[in-house]
Amino acid sequence: MTVLVQMHVKAPDAARFVATAEKYAPTMAEMGAANGGVFEDENEPGLMTIVAEWASHDAMMTAADKIGEAFNAEAGTEGLEWVTHIWERRGDA
Numbered sequence: 001m002t003v004l005v006q007m008h009v010k011a012p013d014a015a016r017f018v019a020t021a022e023k024y025a026p027t028m029a030e031m032g033a034a035n036g037g038v039f040e041d042e043n044e045p046g047l048m049t050i051v052a053e054w055a056s057h058d059a060m061m062t063a064a065d066k067i068g069e070a071f072n073a074e075a076g077t078e079g080l081e082w083v084t085h086i087w088e089r090r091g092d093a
Contacts, residue, residue: 001056001088001089002053002054002055002056002089003053003054003056003057003060003086003087003088004051004052004053004054004086004087004089005050005051005052005053005054005057005060005084005085005086005087006049006050006051006084006085006087007049007050007051007082007083007084007085008047008048008049008050008082008083009047009048009077009080009081009082009083010044010046010047010048010080011046011047011048011075011076011077011080012046012076012077013046013076014040014045014046014048016074016075016076017038017048017075017076017077018038018040018048020071020074020075021038021048021050021075022038023074024067024071027063027067028052028063028067031059031062031063031066032054032055032056032059032060032063033052033053033054033060033063034052034053034054035052035053036050036051036052036053037050037051037052038050039051057086060086
């Protein structure tokens with residue numbers, strides 16, 4: 001079952017975060033992410049979210065385990081608390 005994954009973190013450098021997300025986007029796609037994007041909150045600069053559809057929760061976790069540490073090191077988010085939401089489709093409205 002596909003899931004929509006939303007992960008957000010308060011990044012100290014939004015431009016660095018975006019550049020890192022763009023660098024890793026092809027790798028994430030190869031690992032099963034689709035229709036993804038990176039966004040910054042209009043009301044709270046630096047509050048960043050990455051959203052993507054994944055084939056499954058397990059597929060996303062496999063990717064996070066493989067590249068999470070490297071991503072955080074490059075994005076400047078090492079040691080910061082990420083909030084993750086896994087959304088399962090419940091309708092087509």
